[in-house]
Amino acid sequence: MESPEPSFRRLLLMNALTVLAADAPAQVGWLVRHAVMADEIALDFYHAFRMAEGVVEEWQLARAVLADLREIDVILSEMSGGENADRWMKEALSTDEGWALVRRLARRVLVAELGKWQACLPEITVIR
Helix, strand or coil, rough: CCCCHHHHHHHHHHHHHHHHHCHHHHHHHHHHCCCCCHHHHHHHHHHHHHHHHCCCCCCCCHHHHHHHHHHHHEEEEECCCCHHHHHHHHCCHHCCHHHHHHHHHHHHHHHHCCCCCCCCCCHHHHHH
16 A cells, blocks of 8 residues: 655644644533544544645645644653543533643644634544
8 A cells, every 4th residue: 555645744734733722611512513532532633634744745844833842742641541542522622621632733733834813624534
């Protein structure tokens, strides 16, 4: 199987960041609309970031953007684990400091890359 083109990988990453950057009520609406749990937001970023790791240099991202992407990855990883289950509830999206920090970092990356952080949240297809 061939790897997706770098432009497609970039699109996936920007889409994942768009969901991370959204206000908590918009994130909750997105979760409800797609009938997924809050961890889907982090999983989408995780997969997109892993797919993009090999080509981010080609995109000539600023060092600050790369640092912010890595920081988002670290924060979401640190929020993992059974002892942090409450951080993955929909309610936590508006109250948890980790989510607030990830939101700020995602917004900063989107502004640096796209000139704005607000956009329509992407549609996803969930295979069950």
